[in-house]
Amino acid sequence: MSNNFIFLAEGFEETEAITIVDLLRRASIDVTTVSVTGNIMVKGSHSISILSDALFEEIDFSQAHLLILPGGMPGSTHLAEHKDLNDLLQHHNKKNKFIAAICAAPTVLGKLNMLQNREAICYPGFEMNLLGAIISNKTLIQDSNIITAKGPGYAVDFGLYLVRLVKGDAKAKEVADLFLYTR
Secondary structure, three states: OOOEEEEEOOOOOOHHHHHHHHHHHHHHHHHHEEEEOOOOOOEEOOOOEEOEEEEHHHOOOOOOOOEEEOOOOOHHHHHHHHHHHHHHHHHHHHHOOEEEOOOHHHHHHHHOOOOOOOOEEOOOOOOHHOOOOOOOOOOOOEEEEEEEEOHHHHHHHHHHHHHHHOOOHHHHHHHHHHHHOOO
């Protein structure tokens, strides 16, 4: 099992989850897809079902390095409702370990008061749920251990940023080049 985890709830944004997992795995970064639904099969917001690698309750997160929250609705709402995930996020944050959230998912962190006086961004219209955050005008921002991004159109940027975070600039450039990514 890896030390990097992406959490899937019913109604997750497929583009964000799949793109991020794909880019990390292209960079030879182990990442485990984790269902928070109690079922191994999770349906996204556009009715695409994904077979997750594991159920939340099956995993020992004690060695977790990077926790990733894809957005989507109602997926982000379901992530925010998962008490054990919320506890894990708060514990991870207290240890200053990396947490990444895109689209509507930064609202999960906002509701947990993890964005106080931190620069953050989310899908337009959800900013009121980034409680205490300094709303960024950027499309992707890292403030301390928390990385947030705007939405599905930035999933490749977000995924490559996470590759850079874990494996460095050279690996991120290599993956981007092989992906024919030119932004």
